[in-house]
Structures are given as structure tokens and as C-alpha cells.
Amino acid sequence: MYPESDFQQLSALQHLAYCPRQWALIHLEGCWRENVLTAEGRVMHDRAHDGEDESRRDVRIVRGLRLHSFRLGLSGMADVVEFHRRDQQTWKPYPVEYKHGKPKPDICDEVQLCAQALCLEEMLETTIERGAIYYGKPRRRQEIEFTETLRQETEKLCEKLHYMAQAGITPEAVYKKECESCSLFDQCLPKVTGKKSHQVEKYLELMTEE
Numbered sequence: 001m002y003p004e005s006d007f008q009q010l011s012a013l014q015h016l017a018y019c020p021r022q023w024a025l026i027h028l029e030g031c032w033r034e035n036v037l038t039a040e041g042r043v044m045h046d047r048a049h050d051g052e053d054e055s056r057r058d059v060r061i062v063r064g065l066r067l068h069s070f071r072l073g074l075s076g077m078a079d080v081v082e083f084h085r086r087d088q089q090t091w092k093p094y095p096v097e098y099k100h101g102k103p104k105p106d107i108c109d110e111v112q113l114c115a116q117a118l119c120l121e122e123m124l125e126t127t128i129e130r131g132a133i134y135y136g137k138p139r140r141r142q143e144i145e146f147t148e149t150l151r152q153e154t155e156k157l158c159e160k161l162h163y164m165a166q167a168g169i170t171p172e173a174v175y176k177k178e179c180e181s182c183s184l185f186d187q188c189l190p191k192v193t194g195k196k197s198h199q200v201e202k203y204l205e206l207m208t209e210e
């Protein structure tokens with residue numbers, strides 16, 4: 001169990017899963033730069049949060065619900081949580097996260113959604129088997145099952161998040177294809193500050209040894 005003072009932002013998990021250096025630049029060093037992709041994403045999240053809550057016969061839709069977990073040491077906000085009627089008295093939570101882009105080959109989005117489900121499970125003392133990610137391109141929902149593997153991955157990432165937050169160290173850059181769409185590319189300079197810079201350091205070390 002984590003004290004509230006150690007809580008990390010739920011959204012930080014996605015940054016960490018995408019790139020540990022991106023997480024450190026944003027959350028340790030306070031760097032942020034909007035690009036087209038992040039601006040589109042922000043507008044989509046704002047729309048999802050700002051809409052009215054809705055109540056239909058068998059579904060209640062709650063927007064911008066605050067979430068937390070003492071077990072994982074996380075707090076944040078869900079875009080949308082649907083409550084599906086189970087019977088006359090009980091409702092089943094079903095988190096829905098909005099993403100402006102298309103489904104990605106990695107599990108960054110799934111981990112963030114799963115963390116929301118784990119928060120809801122702790123807050124409401126229930127079990128949640130599934131949720132969904134709504135992708136803007138194309139406009140469709142993808143249902144995500146919270147498997148044991150996904151839960152373990154999410155919990156491992158939470159541990160890493162707390163470890164890195166405590167260590168307070170920004171990892172070195174490692175240039176990869178994700179860098180090309182990273183909003184912090186110009187601040188990070190992965191081609192300059194990454195492995196190549198170490199080659200230069202080694203070269204300089206060798207030169208000064210001679």
C-alpha cells in the first residue's frame with residue numbers, strides 16, 4: 001500500500017510504457033511540447049470528459065470519474081466509465097478510454113486502461129473483466145480483456161514507475177522508430193544524446209588517455 005503522498009499519475013504509465021526517457025522528461029523535468037498528435041488527443045479527451053453523464057435503461061455513462069488505487073499508488077481520471085446493468089440492484093463497471101489515433105502494436109494503451117480497471121476494482125470492491133478503447137482512426141471501439149498477463153504487466157509497470165520516480169534519474173536516449181512521432185523529439189535529441197554521444201565520449205576518453 002502506498003501513502004497518498006507517493007501517488008503517481010495514472011497517465012504516466014502510458015508515457016513510461018512508450019519510452020522511459022519520455023516519462024522522465026515529462027514527469028521529472030517538466031518538459032512538454034504539443035504536436036499535432038498530442039493536440040488531437042487532448043481535444044478528444046476533453047470532449048470525452050466534458051460531456052454530460054447519461055442514464056439509459058441498462059447503461060449509465062459517467063464522464064471524468066476520479067480514480068485511485070492505494071495498492072498501485074496511482075490516481076487520475078477515467079475518460080468514461082459505463083455501468084452496465086447486471087440485475088435490478090447491481091451495475092458492472094466498464095471503463096472506456098478515448099484515443100485519437102489508431103490501435104498500436106505495443107500494449108501502452110491496454111496497460112493504461114487496465115490500470116483504470118484495477119483502480120475501479122479497488123474502489124468499488126468488484127471484479128472487472130473487460131473495458132474498451134475507442135480509437136479515432138478508424139472510429140471504432142476495441143474491446144480489451146483484462147487477462148492475468150495484462151494485469152501482471154500493468155502491476156510490473158506500476159512498480160517500475162514508483163522505482164523510477166524515487167530514483168529521480170532521466171534515462172539516456174535510445175533512438176527508435178517511436179522517436180519520430182514523439183512530441184519531445186526536439187528536446188530529447190535522441191540521435192545526438194543517445195548511443196552516438198557515448199561513442200563521442202569514448203573517443204574523447206581515448207584521445208585524452210594518449
Ligand code: SF4
Pocket residue numbers: 018019020021022023025173174175176178179180182183184185188189190
Ligand atoms: S525522442 Fe525517442 S528517446 Fe526521446 S523521449 Fe521521445 S521516444 Fe524517448
